[in-house]
Amino acid sequence: MKGISQFTVTLDHRFARELPEMAVAGQAAPVPDPRVLVLDEALAAQLGLDAAGLRTAEGVGLLVGTTVPEDARPVAQAYAGHQFGGYSPRLGDGRALLLGELVDVDGRVRDLHLKGSGRTPFARGGDGLAAVGPMLREFIVSNSMHALGIPTTRSLAVVATGRTVLRETPQPGAVLARVAAGHLRVGSFQYARATDDPDLLRRLADHAISRHHPAAAGVAQPYLALFEAVVAAQAALIARWMLVGFVHGVMNTDNMTISGETIDYGPCAFMEAFDPATVYSSIDHAGRYAYGNQPLVAEWNLARLAESLLPLLHDDEQQAVALAVAALGRFRPRYEAAWTAGMRAKLGLPADGNEEIVAALIGELPGLLQADHVDHTTFYRALATAARGDIGPVRSHFVEEAAPEDWVTRWQTLGPDPDAMDRVNPLYIPRNHLVEEALAAATDGDLGPVERLLEVVTAPYDEQAGRERYAAAAPVDFGAYRTFRGT
Numbered sequence: 001m002k003g004i005s006q007f008t009v010t011l012d013h014r015f016a017r018e019l020p021e022m023a024v025a026g027q028a029a030p031v032p033d034p035r036v037l038v039l040d041e042a043l044a045a046q047l048g049l050d051a052a053g054l055r056t057a058e059g060v061g062l063l064v065g066t067t068v069p070e071d072a073r074p075v076a077q078a079y080a081g082h083q084f085g086g087y088s089p090r091l092g093d094g095r096a097l098l099l100g101e102l103v104d105v106d107g108r109v110r111d112l113h114l115k116g117s118g119r120t121p122f123a124r125g126g127d128g129l130a131a132v133g134p135m136l137r138e139f140i141v142s143n144s145m146h147a148l149g150i151p152t153t154r155s156l157a158v159v160a161t162g163r164t165v166l167r168e169t170p171q172p173g174a175v176l177a178r179v180a181a182g183h184l185r186v187g188s189f190q191y192a193r194a195t196d197d198p199d200l201l202r203r204l205a206d207h208a209i210s211r212h213h214p215a216a217a218g219v220a221q222p223y224l225a226l227f228e229a230v231v232a233a234q235a236a237l238i239a240r241w242m243l244v245g246f247v248h249g250v251m252n253t254d255n256m257t258i259s260g261e262t263i264d265y266g267p268c269a270f271m272e273a274f275d276p277a278t279v280y281s282s283i284d285h286a287g288r289y290a291y292g293n294q295p296l297v298a299e300w301n302l303a304r305l306a307e308s309l310l311p312l313l314h315d316d317e318q319q320a321v322a323l324a325v326a327a328l329g330r331f332r333p334r335y336e337a338a339w340t341a342g343m344r345a346k347l348g349l350p351a352d353g354n355e356e357i358v359a360a361l362i363g364e365l366p367g368l369l370q371a372d373h374v375d376h377t378t379f380y381r382a383l384a385t386a387a388r389g390d391i392g393p394v395r396s397h398f399v400e401e402a403a404p405e406d407w408v409t410r411w412q413t414l415g416p417d418p419d420a421m422d423r424v425n426p427l428y429i430p431r432n433h434l435v436e437e438a439l440a441a442a443t444d445g446d447l448g449p450v451e452r453l454l455e456v457v458t459a460p461y462d463e464q465a466g467r468e469r470y471a472a473a474a475p476v477d478f479g480a481y482r483t484f485r486g487t
C-alpha cells in the first residue's frame, strides 16, 4: 500500500486470491468527520505502523477504509452460521471489510479488518454501520482479554465517523480497525460446505492449515489434524474464558474462529456474582449462551465444523463420521484438563499431587460461590490473602461468614502459594458498570473514563493505588444481570 506520507503499508490479499468465491469486493462508506477516539500505539508498533502517521488524515483514512491505495482489494468475507440454533446459509461480513494481510515485526501474518465500515453485499437489511459505544466495548474488552493472556482478535483503533447511526436511539457512528491472526470462522466452513464444491472446501481447509495450524500439514490425515487442532485450540480458549468468568454472549458458529482467538465482543461481559446461569445477551432468552453452558455450546459448534469437513475426512461417509466423532470426543477431556490445571493455578497449587483432595475442593467451590452470589474475581484475591494468614476478606464474601471455613481449612493444608495466585487471578476486569459508565461518557464526548478504564484493565494483576473502585463489584442498583444488545 502506498501513498501514505508517514509510512508505507504492504498488504497481501491471500484470502481473496486463494478463496475468490468467498471474497466479495467492497468499498468503505464515506466518513464525513473522522476522529480517532482510541489507538493502540503498542499494537501499531507491532504491526510496523507509525502511530503518529496513523493520526494524520491519510492514516485515519486507512483506519476507516476511505484511503484505498491502488493495489488494495478490500473484501467482505462470506460465511454462514448457526445463530441460536437456527441456520443462516448466507451471513458474511455485512458491515465489515478485510483490507488485507500484513506481516508484523515478528514475522506473523495478521489480518487488517474494519468493522462498521458500511454496507456490503451481505448487509441484508442492515445499515452496515456500528455505533461508538459497542466498538469501544470491543476495544476495551479485547484489550483486557489480551492483557489476561487470552487469545483474542485485537483492536487497533476506534474512529468516530461523524455520522449518526440509528439504533433504539440515535448514536454516534464509529469504525473499529481490528487485527487478527485470521477471520476464518466455523461459519466459513459451513459456507464452503454448503456450496457443494469439494474443491472450494479443500482450498479453504488448506488455507486454514497453512495460516493457523501448520503442524497439520505434514501428517497422513491433514484435514482430520486440522479439526483436532481447532478442537484443541477451542478447548483451551473456553477454559480460559471460564476461569476468568468471561461470558461471550453470542457463541454462534459465525462467532467462533478457526485460529482459536476470541472474536466478536457483542453483548459480552465478565460475570460478577458467581452463577452458571449468567447471561448477558438481551436476545438470549433461553440461556443458550449462559456462562455455564459455554463448554457445551463450543462442543456443539465444533460438531458443525466436523459436519462441514466430512467430505475431506474420508471417501466413505460412515468412516468419515467415525473419525469426526472420535476427534470431537477429545474436546471434553481437553477442556476438563485445561480447566483443572487453571483451577489449580488459581488456587495457588502445583500442577499435580493430592489429586483426590484437589478434585473435591474444585468440585465444591462453585456451589459455595453460587449459594452466596460471591464475586468471582475478588474472591480469588481474598483467598490469596487467606493464604497469607488473614481469612477475614474471604469470610466477608459470604452471608454466613463461617460458610467457607471448612473448605478453606482443607485447602490451606495443601500449602497454597499466594504470590503465584496473584499472578493468575486478576484484580481488575472490565466490570459491566464501569464499561457502561465509560461508554456513556464517550458517547457524550468525554473519553477520560474510557482511557482510565483501559489503563486499569491492561495491567490486571498489579494493585494500582487509588483505583479501588475499579476492583469492586457493581453497586446493587446497577443489577448483576443487566443484558446488552451489543450492536
Ligand SMILES: Nc1ncnc2c1ncn2[C@@H]1O[C@H](COP(=O)(O)OP(=O)(O)OP(=O)(O)O)[C@@H](O)[C@H]1O
Residues within 6 Å of the ligand: 091, 092, 093, 094, 095, 096, 115, 119, 122, 123, 124, 125, 126, 127, 128, 129, 130, 250, 254, 255, 263, 264, 265, 266, 487
Ligand atoms: N448493522 C449491520 N449492518 C449489516 N450487517 C450487519 C449489521 N450488524 C450485524 N450484521 C451482520 O449480521 C451477522 C451477525 O452479526 P454479529 O453481530 O455476529 O457480527 P458483527 O458483530 O457484525 O461482526 P464480527 O463477528 O465480525 O465481530 C453478520 O453477518 C454481520 O455482518
Ligand SMILES: [Mg+2]
Residues within 6 Å of the ligand: 254, 255, 264
Ligand atoms: Mg459476529
